[in-house]
Amino acid sequence: MKLSRAAASILLMLSPLAYAQAADIAFYGQIHISLDHLDNDADNAFNVSSNSSRIGFKATHEVQPGLKVIGQIEALVRIEEGDTNSDFFDARDTFVGLQGRFGTARVGFFDTPMKKVRSRTDFFGDKIGDARNIVAGGGVNLDKRFRNGIHYQSPVLNNLIFDLHYSTNDATGSTTENENDAVSSAVTYQADGLTVILAYERQNQLDNAQGQAVAAQSGIRLGTRYKLNEQWQLAAFYQQSSNFNGGDRDAWGFGVGYKLGEYNLAAQYYQAGKADNAQSDATMLALGVDRALGKSLNFYLALALTDNADNANFNVSAGGHGKRLTISPGADPMAISFGTIYKF
Numbered sequence: 001m002k003l004s005r006a007a008a009s010i011l012l013m014l015s016p017l018a019y020a021q022a023a024d025i026a027f028y029g030q031i032h033i034s035l036d037h038l039d040n041d042a043d044n045a046f047n048v049s050s051n052s053s054r055i056g057f058k059a060t061h062e063v064q065p066g067l068k069v070i071g072q073i074e075a076l077v078r079i080e081e082g083d084t085n086s087d088f089f090d091a092r093d094t095f096v097g098l099q100g101r102f103g104t105a106r107v108g109f110f111d112t113p114m115k116k117v118r119s120r121t122d123f124f125g126d127k128i129g130d131a132r133n134i135v136a137g138g139g140v141n142l143d144k145r146f147r148n149g150i151h152y153q154s155p156v157l158n159n160l161i162f163d164l165h166y167s168t169n170d171a172t173g174s175t176t177e178n179e180n181d182a183v184s185s186a187v188t189y190q191a192d193g194l195t196v197i198l199a200y201e202r203q204n205q206l207d208n209a210q211g212q213a214v215a216a217q218s219g220i221r222l223g224t225r226y227k228l229n230e231q232w233q234l235a236a237f238y239q240q241s242s243n244f245n246g247g248d249r250d251a252w253g254f255g256v257g258y259k260l261g262e263y264n265l266a267a268q269y270y271q272a273g274k275a276d277n278a279q280s281d282a283t284m285l286a287l288g289v290d291r292a293l294g295k296s297l298n299f300y301l302a303l304a305l306t307d308n309a310d311n312a313n314f315n316v317s318a319g320g321h322g323k324r325l326t327i328s329p330g331a332d333p334m335a336i337s338f339g340t341i342y343k344f
Contacts, residue, residue: 163185200219
């Protein structure tokens, strides 16, 4: 009897190990190449651009009922120029974490909740006309991956999801005082084709060379995307930023997508208000059409134009787009792009 009880106790302790399944590991990637005609209002030329092309590994391992280990290693691949003057690989979302009924907890280097407000409302992500040409222009930096990040995402509660992302030190190396830590948070509502996200981020700064305190950089974003039906999608975005290099600034935009048979049409308009300097505002218009051949291959044609005030130099080919123009203050850049996206 004693031996049977001991054996039962051992089996009970080992039951999670006995349950554990083999890890599900997937290799994936995306090749995004475009042929662009870029014009900075002074010169123009044709370019071949690799736009946030990437490869990665994903792993999911259910170690016991209701508890999974998740991990990802992802790298940017600059496939148009090889390993010439720039690094061939660069880090993208990379993390390890746990997922269960409590939600998801991760540690690593990955997109903030603030950044995802823009990516989920942007109809031209990684293409010319990417919303970051406006919302991340003028010195604003709210589209980040935090270094040394710790992230918690709640389970869905009454159509709401809560995110809290903290960086102990948003720089390389160790820290002793956490003076340049950062926090990014968001609440997301999803129901009946509607997504609404409200996010706040604060990036604390180290003292300057004279030992004087530097004001924290911060921002608020509100984004929404609504799928009306199988044909129409609408998106809107608003941003307020403070204490970045270009000063305090508001930016906003809206986009629309329409499915016409086998083609998808898209348009978006974004505007950055003037900051501390007069005549520092800008507007951008992007138009595009794409066609998907199955789930893996997509071809597109896009046109984007930016109108800068006299003291503004916002781009038209920045953000996740690889080849970028150098813009002089007051110049009005434009770009035409024919590209393809292959996912595997």
